[in-house]
Amino acid sequence: MLKEERHKYILDQVHLHHRILLNDLSDALNVSIDTVRRDVKELHQEKKLKKVHGGATSFGFMTFSKDDGNIYLQSKKIQIAEKTVSLLSEGQVILMSGGTTNMEVAKLIPKKLPLTVFTPSLHVAMALLDHKDVEVIFLGGKLLHDAKFAVGGTVVNALSQLRVDLCILGTGYLDAVYGLTEFDWEVIQVKQAMIRAAKKTIILSVSDKLHSVQKYKTCDLTAVHTLVTELDPQDPLLDAFREFDLKLV
Amino acid sequence: MLKEERHKYILDQVHLHHRILLNDLSDALNVSIDTVRRDVKELHQEKKLKKVHGGATSFGFMTFSKDDGNIYLQSKKIQIAEKTVSLLSEGQVILMSGGTTNMEVAKLIPKKLPLTVFTPSLHVAMALLDHKDVEVIFLGGKLLHDAKFAVGGTVVNALSQLRVDLCILGTGYLDAVYGLTEFDWEVIQVKQAMIRAAKKTIILSVSDKLHSVQKYKTCDLTAVHTLVTELDPQDPLLDAFREFDLKLV
DNA sequence: GCAAAAACAGCAAGAACTTGCAAAAACCTA
DNA sequence: TAGGTTTTTGCAAGTTCTTGCTGTTTTTGC
Numbered sequence: 025m026l027k028e029e030r031h032k033y034i035l036d037q038v039h040l041h042h043r044i045l046l047n048d049l050s051d052a053l054n055v056s057i058d059t060v061r062r063d064v065k066e067l068h069q070e071k072k073l074k075k076v077h078g079g080a081t082s083f084g085f086m087t088f089s090k091d092d093g094n095i096y097l098q099s100k101k102i103q104i105a106e107k108t109v110s111l112l113s114e115g116q117v118i119l120m121s122g123g124t125t126n127m128e129v130a131k132l133i134p135k136k137l138p139l140t141v142f143t144p145s146l147h148v149a150m151a152l153l154d155h156k157d158v159e160v161i162f163l164g165g166k167l168l169h170d171a172k173f174a175v176g177g178t179v180v181n182a183l184s185q186l187r188v189d190l191c192i193l194g195t196g197y198l199d200a201v202y203g204l205t206e207f208d209w210e211v212i213q214v215k216q217a218m219i220r221a222a223k224k225t226i227i228l229s230v231s232d233k234l235h236s237v238q239k240y241k242t243c244d245l246t247a248v249h250t251l252v253t254e255l256d257p258q259d260p261l262l263d264a265f266r267e268f269d270l271k272l273v
Numbered sequence: 274m275l276k277e278e279r280h281k282y283i284l285d286q287v288h289l290h291h292r293i294l295l296n297d298l299s300d301a302l303n304v305s306i307d308t309v310r311r312d313v314k315e316l317h318q319e320k321k322l323k324k325v326h327g328g329a330t331s332f333g334f335m336t337f338s339k340d341d342g343n344i345y346l347q348s349k350k351i352q353i354a355e356k357t358v359s360l361l362s363e364g365q366v367i368l369m370s371g372g373t374t375n376m377e378v379a380k381l382i383p384k385k386l387p388l389t390v391f392t393p394s395l396h397v398a399m400a401l402l403d404h405k406d407v408e409v410i411f412l413g414g415k416l417l418h419d420a421k422f423a424v425g426g427t428v429v430n431a432l433s434q435l436r437v438d439l440c441i442l443g444t445g446y447l448d449a450v451y452g453l454t455e456f457d458w459e460v461i462q463v464k465q466a467m468i469r470a471a472k473k474t475i476i477l478s479v480s481d482k483l484h485s486v487q488k489y490k491t492c493d494l495t496a497v498h499t500l501v502t503e504l505d506p507q508d509p510l511l512d513a514f515r516e517f518d519l520k521l522v
Numbered sequence: 523g524c525a526a527a528a529a530c531a532g533c534a535a536g537a538a539c540t541t542g543c544a545a546a547a548a549c550c551t552a
Numbered sequence: 553t554a555g556g557t558t559t560t561t562g563c564a565a566g567t568t569c570t571t572g573c574t575g576t577t578t579t580t581g582c
Contacts, residue, residue, distance in 0.1 A: 026292060027570080028325045046528085056572050061529075077579065078528065146399055146411075153395075153418050162395075162423055164413020164431065169402050174411055178431075182413065276560080295538085305562050310539075326569070327538065 025053065030063050031072075038073045038082045040154070041131050045079040048135040052156070100230045100254040105129040107252050107273050108192065108228060114138055116189045119218050120148050122173045123194025125228045127151055133158065142186065144174035144214055168210070175210035183217035191222030197238045198229050200264035203245050205238040215242045226250040231261055245270060274302060279312050287322045287331045288346050289481050294328040349479045349503040354378040356501050356522050357441065357477060363387055365438045368467050369397050371422045372443030374477045376400055382407065391435065393423035393463055417459070424459035432466035440471030446487045447478045449513035452494050454487040464491045475499040480510060494519060 030053050037044045037052075046064065050057040068075035074083055105128035112118070115138055120126050122145030130151035133139065137157060143149050144163040152160045163182050165174035193215060197205045204227065206212050219225050225248050234253070250271040255261060257272040265272065279302050286293045286301075295313065299306040317324035323332055354377035361367070364387055369375050371394030379400035382388065386406060392398050393412040401409045412431050414423035442464060446454045453476065455461050468474050474497050483502070499520040504510060506521040514521065 026294070026325055026327050026330070028330050029292060057528090058530095058573080059571055062571085144413075146395060146402075149416060150395055150399075150421070153416060153421055156418060160416040160418075161427075162411060162413040162416055164393075164411040164423065164427070167398060167402060167409040167411055169405060169409075172399070172402055174413065178410075178413070182427075306538090307563080308561060311561085 025055070027063070030055070030060075031067060034060075034063060034067060034080070035072055037154070038080055043076075043079060043081045045135075048079075051135065097230060097232070101125045101128045102132070103254040104228050104230065104252050105132045108226065109133055111226065111250070111252075111273070112137065112139065112190075116140070117142075118190040118192060119143065119183075119186070119188050119222055120152075120192045121145060121194045121215060121218060122148055122171060123196075123228075125230070126192060126194030129192060129194075129228070142183075142188065144179050146172040146174075168208075171208075171211070173211065173214075175214050179214050180217040183214070183221045186221040188222050189224065191218045191225045193218065193225060193227045193242075195233070196227065196229065196242060197236045198227065198234050198245075198251075199237045200235070200245065200267070202237045202241065204242040204248070206240050206242055207238045209240055212240045212242050219243055219247055224249045226252060228252045231255050231259075234261065235264070274304070276312065279304070279309075280316060283309075283312060283316060283329070284321055285481055287329055292328060292330045297328075346479060346481075350374045350377045351381070352503040353477050353479065353501050354381045357475065358382055360475065360499070360501075360522070361386065361388065361439075365389070366391075367439040367441060368392065368432075368435070368437050368471055369401075369441045370394060370443045370464060370467060371397055371420060372445075372477075374479065375441060375443030378441060378443075378477070391432075391437065393428050395421040395423075417457070420457070420460070422460065422463075424463050428463050429466040432463070432470045435470040437471050438473065440467050440474045442467065442474060442476045442491075444482070445476065445478065445491060446485045447476065447483050447494075447500075448486045449484070449494065449516070451486045451490065453491040453497070455489050455491055456487045458489055461489045461491050468492055468496055473498045475501060477501045480504050480508075483510065484513070 033053060034044070034049060046057055046060050049060045053060065064073070064075050064080050067073050073080045101124060104125055108129050109132045112133070117140040120130065120141055120143045126145065126148055130148045133155055135155055135157070140159045140161070141152055142161045142163055144165065146167065149160055149162050152158050163174055163179045165178035166176040167174050199205065206215065227248050229251065231253050245265065245268045248270060250273060251265060252273045253262065262272055282302065283293065283298060295306055295309050298309045302309065313324050313329050316322050322329045350373060353374055357378050358381045361382070366389040369379065369390055369392040375394065375397050379397045382404055384404055384406065389408045389410070390401055391410045391412055393414065395416065398409055398411050401407050412423055412428045414427035415425040416423050448454065455464065476497050478500065480502050494514065494517045497519060499522060500514060501522045502511065511521055
């Protein structure tokens with residue numbers, strides 16, 4: 025492999041994930057850690073990226089966000105994603121919905137963690153394909169133009185034939201009384217099928233979305249096993265959810 | 274072999290693969306490594322390519338454009354895409370494979386043209402979702418990490434239940450004698466199923482890939498109805514394909 | 523403050539590059 | 553066509569670049 029190719033790969037990865045570990049690079053490129061270190065050093069001197077202890081980051085990382093421009097929201101989502109990733113274990117078969125929070129989870133999954141992931145989200149699938157050890161199966165169907173998410177009978181049908189370890193539901197609206205709600209009927213159908221297909225369901229929610237309700241209901245909180253937020257599990261904001269048989273993380 | 278011929282070959286290879294090793298060139302051209310080195314040096318001075326340690330890369334190789342950094346190849350693909358789009362008509366149900374050429378087709382489809390498109394390619398699906406009037410159905414299945422393409426029984430099975438107007442096959446290798454070939458067995462299975470599911474099949478190929486053969490065979494040229502290249506339909510390079518009942522565009 | 527991980531410096535083998543040169547081929551020009 | 557000139561090509565020797573390994577120093581997390 026040419027040095028230029030390695031450099032391109034490294035820069036692509038850094039731009040995609042905002043940060044990258046030298047070990048992962050060494051692994052992905054099949055060269056020694058020293059070589060990668062030297063590559064990153066060069067790119068650092070060329071001001072193409074920023075070298076940090078253990079890896080590298082892109083320059084813009086802390087100054088702007090590709091997503092909604094909201095750095096606070098973004099960092100909350102990353103916190104949630106980190107907590108969620110720590111709940112995963114090797115060899116699991118999981119289901120992931122869409123949403124930006126789930127995107128962060130996809131990016132943060134360790135490169136060497138073997139998993140099988142089913143998802144109807146184009147973005148999540150795309151992000152997961154960077155992970156050589158993750159088998160990605162896309163649940164095909166009619167795609168929603170804005171959400172880049174597959175819905176419809178095909179998806180629900182495929183899900184009805186699955187039995188997976190874990191379902192990770194991203195962005196939704198959450199309320200102790202009304203449960204999990206959404207504004208898109210088609211999405212509801214898919215999420216319900218996802219919950220049915222999984223032994224355990226984890227929902228991810230930034231605290232801003234707690235106690236908010238939308239038009240349609242996905243499920244009651246009793247159907248959920250774990251709720252991950254960026255807050256400390258002891259935070260009083262979560263009190264309303266303690267009455268359920270729910271693990272707060 | 275003339276120097277000019279070598280130069281053309283080298284440029285073609287660099288444009289096609291974005292990079293090339295001096296050893297491979299020396300091997301393919303049956304000249305010493307020194308000669309190749311001198312050739313590449315010249316081309317470098319003429320700014321036709323970029324010489325790097327161990328080989329050469331095309332310009333634009335280091336850019337981060339989502340597209341294909343290669344200007345020459347890129348413009349050929351756009352020409353092909355334009356011709357292809359002109360073959361489409363309102364209300365058609367079509368199948369699109371992956372590849373960068375098909376990506377260009379997806380981008381160039383008129384925003385107001387109502388179509389239904391089935392595809393197993395993440396990139397094509399993503400590009401099509403920009404078009405509000407195109408209904409996109411993703412053919413789900415196990416995703417190939419590098420090609421971002423769904424393969425396997427699920428896809429083939431779903432395809433077996435389809436009957437569409439048109440199948441647009443992107444990047445493949447084409448030869449008058451050996452027909453359409455690929456290097457990935459799984460992809461072959463999907464492409465064959467796509468051809469079976471369509472009333473008509475269009476294949477897109479940049480002229481560089483004409484007369485080249487890969488390991489596995491997708492189909493004979495008799496299964497194809499239209500061949501779109503960036504060349505003029507009268508170009509002698511296409512003579513080998515005239516014996517077939519094939520529309521050249 | 524300690525143990526583990528990461529970074530650094532120096533070294534050696536191998537690959538790639540440069541330079542100079544001579545033989546062969548191609549190209550004039552009479 | 554013969555003889556001289558230029559270009560092209562391959563070879564060899566020496567140099568530089570790349571890369572993985574070693575041991576040492578620095579940083580990090582507990």
